[in-house]
Amino acid sequence: MLLKAFFPTCCSSVDSGLLVGRWVPEQSSAVVLAVLHFPFIPAQVKELLVQVQRASRVGMAVLGTWCHSQQEPEEPLGHFLEGLGTIFPHDPWLQLCRERGSKSWSCKVSCQQAPAALGVPCEDQVMLIFYDQRKVLLSRLHPSAVLPDHQAGDAPASTRGLAAVFDTVARSKELFRSNQFNEGPVRLSHWQSEGVEASILVELAKWASGPVCLLLACLLSLVSAASTCRVFRLWPLSFIGSKLSTCEQLRHRLEHLTLVFSTQKAESPAQLMRKANMLVSVLLDVALGLSLLSWLHGKNRIGQLADALVPVADHVAKELQHLLQWLMGAPAGLKMNRALDQVLGRFFLYHIHLWISYIHLMSPFIECILWHVGLSACLGLTVALSILSDIIALLTFHIYCFYVYGARLYCLKIYGLSSLWRLFRGKKWNVLRQRVDSCSYDLDQLFIGTLLFTILLFLLPTTALYYLVFTLLRLLVVTVQGLIHLLVELINSLPLYSLGLRLCRPYRLAAGVKFCILEHEAGRPLRLLMQINPLPYTRVVHTYRLPSCGCHPKHSWGSLCRKLFFGELIYPWRQRGDKQD
Amino acid sequence: MDACGGPLGNLTAHVWLSLQNSMILSAAIFITLLGLLGYLHFVKIDQETLLIIDSLGIQMTSSYASGKESTTFIEMGKVKDVVINEAIYMQKVIYYLCILLKDPVEPPGISEVVPVFQSAKPRLDCLIEVYRSCQEILAHQKDTSTSP
Numbered sequence: 001m002l003l004k005a006f007f008p009t010c011c012s013s014v015d016s017g018l019l020v021g022r023w024v025p026e027q028s029s030a031v032v033l034a035v036l037h038f039p040f041i042p043a044q045v046k047e048l049l050v051q052v053q054r055a056s057r058v059g060m061a062v063l064g065t066w067c068h069s070q071q072e073p074e075e076p077l078g079h080f081l082e083g084l085g086t087i088f089p090h091d092p093w094l095q096l097c098r099e100r101g102s103k104s105w106s107c108k109v110s111c112q113q114a115p116a117a118l119g120v121p122c123e124d125q126v127m128l129i130f131y132d133q134r135k136v137l138l139s140r141l142h143p144s145a146v147l148p149d150h151q152a153g154d155a156p157a158s159t160r161g162l163a164a165v166f167d168t169v170a171r172s173k174e175l176f177r178s179n180q181f182n183e184g185p186v187r188l189s190h191w192q193s194e195g196v197e198a199s200i201l202v203e204l205a206k207w208a209s210g211p212v213c214l215l216l217a218c219l220l221s222l223v224s225a226a227s228t229c230r231v232f233r234l235w236p237l238s239f240i241g242s243k244l245s246t247c248e249q250l251r252h253r254l255e256h257l258t259l260v261f262s263t264q265k266a267e268s269p270a271q272l273m274r275k276a277n278m279l280v281s282v283l284l285d286v287a288l289g290l291s292l293l294s295w296l297h298g299k300n301r302i303g304q305l306a307d308a309l310v311p312v313a314d315h316v317a318k319e320l321q322h323l324l325q326w327l328m329g330a331p332a333g334l335k336m337n338r339a340l341d342q343v344l345g346r347f348f349l350y351h352i353h354l355w356i357s358y359i360h361l362m363s364p365f366i367e368c369i370l371w372h373v374g375l376s377a378c379l380g381l382t383v384a385l386s387i388l389s390d391i392i393a394l395l396t397f398h399i400y401c402f403y404v405y406g407a408r409l410y411c412l413k414i415y416g417l418s419s420l421w422r423l424f425r426g427k428k429w430n431v432l433r434q435r436v437d438s439c440s441y442d443l444d445q446l447f448i449g450t451l452l453f454t455i456l457l458f459l460l461p462t463t464a465l466y467y468l469v470f471t472l473l474r475l476l477v478v479t480v481q482g483l484i485h486l487l488v489e490l491i492n493s494l495p496l497y498s499l500g501l502r503l504c505r506p507y508r509l510a511a512g513v514k515f516c517i518l519e520h521e522a523g524r525p526l527r528l529l530m531q532i533n534p535l536p537y538t539r540v541v542h543t544y545r546l547p548s549c550g551c552h553p554k555h556s557w558g559s560l561c562r563k564l565f566f567g568e569l570i571y572p573w574r575q576r577g578d579k580q581d
Numbered sequence: 582m583d584a585c586g587g588p589l590g591n592l593t594a595h596v597w598l599s600l601q602n603s604m605i606l607s608a609a610i611f612i613t614l615l616g617l618l619g620y621l622h623f624v625k626i627d628q629e630t631l632l633i634i635d636s637l638g639i640q641m642t643s644s645y646a647s648g649k650e651s652t653t654f655i656e657m658g659k660v661k662d663v664v665i666n667e668a669i670y671m672q673k674v675i676y677y678l679c680i681l682l683k684d685p686v687e688p689p690g691i692s693e694v695v696p697v698f699q700s701a702k703p704r705l706d707c708l709i710e711v712y713r714s715c716q717e718i719l720a721h722q723k724d725t726s727t728s729p
Contacts, residue, residue, distance in 0.1 A: 002636040161656040514652040533652055
């Protein structure tokens with residue numbers, strides 16, 4: 001099997017020394033982590049390796065020697081480098097060499113034992129794979145197919161194949177702690193040997209985050225305790241709470257904040273990513289909310305909105321009145337059942353009259369209500385949008401009522417007709433067996449059934465027209481609310497931190513690797529450059545998407561059309577359990 | 582004189598219509614250009630490369646017309662075999678090279694079939710040449726892994 005030596009690019013121009021790393025026998029791979037420079041005391045080197053091994057649980061060893069000289073190493077130096085193999089016994093012993101200022105590399109592999117017995121390749125069968133140590137250390141290798149039941153990163157990463165290289169580098173942080181400013185007994189070269197990356201701001205934030213999180217966690221626990229109070233479980237409040245989008249959104253945000261500011265440390269990288277995504281989502285939401293708040297309170301826009309709202313509601317009511325008067329005549333030249341048409345028309349007109357009275361009764365308080373709604377935007381744009389959705393629901397309550405009446409009447413007609421049609425054919429619906437069975441009816445039953453069937457059939461077009469018109473109006477309102485819910489859902493569930501990371505630091509989210517051939521000459525080792533293949537944006541969204549508040553439509557297009565055809569009520573943003581017919 | 586009915590009104594209407602038409606035309610051109618750029622960046626593949634590295638894996642690279650590159654690397658441990666498969670497409674039989682991946686649960690089984698050169702669709706004689714090269718490397722890989 002070909003020997004693969006993974007060599008960090010940051011070490012390709014450092015001074016001569018020993019190659020420190022991990023040997024993976026299953027793949028006959030040598031993962032070089034650092035170069036240990038001359039002079040050194042072997043006992044101290046061994047002590048360092050033991051310390052690192054204890055901290056990282058990675059089998060550390062001296063894998064061979066690294067020679068970076070003006071020309072090919074002279075005979076005495078060559079013997080010295082080979083002789084180091086007796087002090088640090090390791091099979092196979094790598095001898096990497098590079099001429100200073102040139103691109104030519106040489107790699108020798110020597111074995112104390114017989115190479116065949118160990119499965120170690122011959123001298124020419126060596127492959128040098130260069131890797132960016134910093135990127136490999138900071139990246140997270142995602143499995144090729146994430147199981148739908150698991151959150152990304154919950155399962156332990158497979159340490160087979162290239163994942164072993166990533167795992168080795170990730171677990172060797174202890175080795176990378178030492179740098180040129182340390183007064184240690186050994187001098188190492190690795191990605192952090194120039195100095196440990198750090199930021200005063202980050203350190204201060206880390207120092208301050210503990211008490212801040214503790215304080216916020218206490219406040220949030222008080223809020224959640226207040227929200228679970230028995231008063232809120234009483235019938236009218238619990239019913240209203242289950243119906244309002246605002247309550248749903250506030251509950252959802254409270255869960256988010258509780259998780260973000262919990263004092264428990266994230267156990268896995270996936271959990272850390274989830275926390276970061278939630279934090280960014282909340283921050284963006286609040287920032288957008290505050291910008292909306294500043295826009296609303298500037299130039300008295302709330303007053304303008306309040307002044308415009310009542311005339312708009314009046315205009316909608318007037319348009320509905322015109323629509324009903326049109327339906328009470330001969331809409332589109334259709335001849336309706338006059339009596340039923342008049343009854344339905346007057347019934348709905350009376351509702352509109354009630355609605356206008358209700359709006360005019362509310363008009364003095366509208367500005368105050370809008371002012372408080374605007375103020376709620378400081379809790380986040382999603383809360384403001386949820387309130388807007390609820391306001392739309394309240395302002396179009398008459399349309400909803402019309403839809404319910406029309407749907408109930410139409411549904412009654414449809415089910416009546418289907419039942420009477422079966423009677424007309426001498427059949428009936430068997431409730432126990434859930435099937436249509438034959439049945440012998442009396443002459444009276446058949447006569448009355450046929451009579452009722454005829455009446456219902458001739459009254460159906462009038463009812464169907466009213467149902468169609470009010471269903472279309474209801475669907476218009478539902479579409480507007482749907483768009484608002486979609487925007488709320490987008491802010492709630494979009495993994496913004498992960499997407500930002502993918503945009504600015506693509507190597508952090510790795511889908512896999514790719515290789516570039518650097519040198520491929522006979523008699524020389526094959527040199528490859530291992531690069532990180534970033535995770536596609538679609539997979540980033542799919543993997544790190546935040547859990548939603550369950551307000552998305554529960555119907556498929558097919559079931560929606562079926563419900564509309566049979567006159568069943570549609571509640572697109574309510575789960576089956578919440579449905580109150 | 583009525584402004585709407587006179588020559589001035591006609592001219593205004595004509596200018597308005599031409600402006601509207603030019604807006605529609607420019608929008609259509611803009612959308613077409615966007616579509617073309619999208620096609621070049623996401624659909625049109627210029628070149629497909631298959632790189633097999635002994636004991637490391639198989640790398641497939643697709644170069645798009647815009648210059649974008651898409652790379653997929655399959656580790657050698659996951660590869661079961663490379664085969665030439667045949668499929669009936671419309672009224673003809675087409676041959677394609679594909680990589681069979683091992684099932685992690687059942688090692689003798691196949692978990693996935695990854696087709697290669699999906700855009701280029703090379704002829705059978707070209708595929709045979711690539712297939713032979715692949716089999717040489719895979720055979721060498723099997724020999725070295727089974728040897729004591």
